[in-house]
Amino acid sequence: MQVKTRVQLSLMMFLEFFIWGAWFVTMGTHLGTNLNSTGGEVGTAYMTQAWGAIVAPFVIGLIADRYFAAQKLLGVLHLLGAGLLYLLGNAADFTTFYPYVLAYMLIYMPTLALVNSVAFNQMKDPSKQFASIRFWGTVGWILQGVLIGYVLLWESKDMLKMTFTLAAVASAFLGLYSFTLPNTPPPAKGQKANFREIVGADALGILKDRNYLVFFISSVLICIPLAFYYSFANPFLNEVGMENAAGNMSFGQISEAVFLLLLPIFLKRFGLKTTILIGMLAWVVRYSLFAFGDAGSNIWMLFLGIILHGICYDFFFVSGQIFTDYKAGEKIRSAAQGLITLATYGVGMLIGFKIAGVIVDNYTLADGLHTWKDIWIVPSGIAGLVLIFFLLAFKNEKIVIDN
Known part of the structure; x- marks a missing residue:
């Protein structure tokens, strides 16, 4: 793999998991402290991850695998996600917050498969090459925690709503950056969708x-x-x-x-x-x-x-x-x-x-x-x-x- 491609894919993974961790880890605290949400409401907000995981195979199987290049769909979804993350940070109560977080997770969870597709498409031996690329996703998740917890001190300053703004900026950047990633054409273009395969x-x-x-x-x-x-x-x-x-x-x-x-x-x-x-x-x-x-x-x-x-x-x-x-x-x-x-x-x-x-x-x-x-x-x-x-x-x- 060329050094340029390796750097591109590593940055993609870094941003993908930086975005997720930046707001997901502290969302429960934000909901309980700033929006006065109940435990049941916090659980309901986190359930959107599960709904996103259930929907993701249909998005990938019906759309990404057949009609659009993976990097382009990745870019569109993250640009949409940036807008939703900004709205999440400005939600005044749980009733307003929930539709935004549900919509966001329905479009974010499919991107986990899309970044893998983009990475695998550039690898001759994924079993040996993928781990070193995916590693940067873990680094991204770690860095957001260090940034929010140790550097910005947003938990101690009651500034947790800013985590959504941070994630929104990173999502917008990844959205634009995705269009520069190596081309990953739809692998099943022209093929009829098979429901059994998708699920x-x-x-x-x-x-x-x-x-x-x-x-x-x-x-x-x-x-x-x-x-x-x-x-x-x-x-x-x-x-x-x-x-x-x-x-x-x-x-x-x-x-x-x-x-x-x-x-x-x-x-x-x-x-x-x-x-x-x-x-x-x-x-x-x-x-x-x-x-x-x-x-x-x-x-x-x-x-x-x-x-x-x-x-x-x-x-x-x-x-x-x-x-x-x-x-x-x-x-x-x-x-x-x-x-x-x-x-x-x-x-x-x-x-x-x-x-x-x-x-x-x-x-x-x-x-x-x-x-x-x-x-x-x-x-x-x-x-x-x-x-x-x-x-x-x-x-x-x-x-x-x-x-």
């Missing part, structure tokens, strides 16, 4: 494999505790008095990058089942640390809970992507990955955000504060039950990991 239905046969069915069910269920972290970790850290919470949460992405490099070693040495169980156990421990930690002498528990994000995410979800690829084979590889993504980030997260909102409302006090210990015990317990189910039902099997 990943061709991969349903993989669920006949008992082990994969157990993993599939576990994946949907583990998204419930995951939703608690995405929607309420930042409001929790701010409420208990942790300074620069958004910046501190970026350590979770640093951890994710580190454990992504360690994952092949764990899979090879301990096997798939043990690696996934370690990931599940990390969810149990993380939420227990949140339940009993505080911003005083036990602040180390909060930091450790944040740092465990790498094990929580990589050891379960990335291992699952590898397992899905292994089980599916070349013929239905893309369909299988689409199916598991739809089930987790779509259905699983939709359920998770709804439950998280209900639980937080149930433990909200009259003064607007929360009994966080009672809240975090719930996702910890759910993760524990999923762990027991997976431990008893999944039979270990050896998979080959390419070096």
